[in-house]
Amino acid sequence: MTRPPGTLDPQVTTVQTGTRLTITPRSGADAPAFNAFATASAIDLTQASVSVEVVQAAAGGAETAFAVGSSPDDFLRFLITTPDAQPSGNKGGARVRGTPLPQLIFQVRTRGGGMRELKRIAYDPVRHRFLRFRADTTPTAQAPRGFIAFDVSSCPGQGACPPSNSDLLPWTEEVRSNIEERSVQISALSAELSAGTSQAIANPGQAIFDNFRLVPKGAKGRMNRRNRRGIPLSFMPDEHRDRQRPDTAIWKRHHEVGWLSEPRWR
Numbered sequence: 001m002t003r004p005p006g007t008l009d010p011q012v013t014t015v016q017t018g019t020r021l022t023i024t025p026r027s028g029a030d031a032p033a034f035n036a037f038a039t040a041s042a043i044d045l046t047q048a049s050v051s052v053e054v055v056q057a058a059a060g061g062a063e064t065a066f067a068v069g070s071s072p073d074d075f076l077r078f079l080i081t082t083p084d085a086q087p088s089g090n091k092g093g094a095r096v097r098g099t100p101l102p103q104l105i106f107q108v109r110t111r112g113g114g115m116r117e118l119k120r121i122a123y124d125p126v127r128h129r130f131l132r133f134r135a136d137t138t139p140t141a142q143a144p145r146g147f148i149a150f151d152v153s154s155c156p157g158q159g160a161c162p163p164s165n166s167d168l169l170p171w172t173e174e175v176r177s178n179i180e181e182r183s184v185q186i187s188a189l190s191a192e193l194s195a196g197t198s199q200a201i202a203n204p205g206q207a208i209f210d211n212f213r214l215v216p217k218g219a220k221g222r223m224n225r226r227n228r229r230g231i232p233l234s235f236m237p238d239e240h241r242d243r244q245r246p247d248t249a250i251w252k253r254h255h256e257v258g259w260l261s262e263p264r265w266r
Contacts, residue, residue: 002077007196056208062207079106149175
């Protein structure tokens with residue numbers, strides 16, 4: 001979805017273990033090389049928030065991303081990367097004696113408007129362990145059609161992590177994008193988890209995601225909806241699909257079925 005088709009590389013391996021997804025970027029790839037999982041069923045952000053746990057981000061300048069959108073020309077994205085040394089005056093870029101540090105970048109791309117960086121902050125794997133997209137369609141003077149918020153959270157110091165309902169996490173809004181700036185309906189989006197490299201990197205590490213969740217609005221103190229077998233809505237293979245639930249998150253590997261293919265698990 002957010003990665004151009006020519007950059008999707010099956011040698012960037014993906015491994016699913018239960019609810020956990022591990023993406024291993026290639027070492028030393030001269031050209032952009034990414035892989036991704038995207039939901040094959042539409043997500044309605046007017047009815048639910050969507051979140052994921054970043055257990056580990058890729059390293060050494062490799063990219064780790066969580067996005068919602070409809071195409072490479074229309075999406076919102078959390079991007080974790082360590083960019084090259086930034087020039088002085090870079091907005092929010094964290095540097096120590098000229099050495100760049102990992103950053104969490106909030107991006108939005110729209111048809112006709114191109115890519116915009118809303119904000120960037122120093123990435124903290126503890127404080128930014130959980131990432132969430134949340135829509136609020138309440139009209140305001142600044143946002144007549146509402147907005148989509150980029151929220152972050154850490155793991156609570158006690159009890160289960162994450163708690164049974166990710167709405168119980170201590171979420172903090174970092175930035176928002178007005179819905180009128182979007183050129184697609186937020187009731188029919190897909191979510192994407194991706195990782196890879198844009199240039200040759202010797203040790204890119206791995207990106208590890210877990211606990212992808214759709215939480216219906218108004219859910220309090222309970223897990224988001226489950227299928228009949230009681231499996232959380234996370235990376236479910238075909239035999240675990242709940243075909244009665246339109247909000248079930250079914251995933252597809254980009255390099256195998258492509259963005260425009262009929263939605264199905266491979």
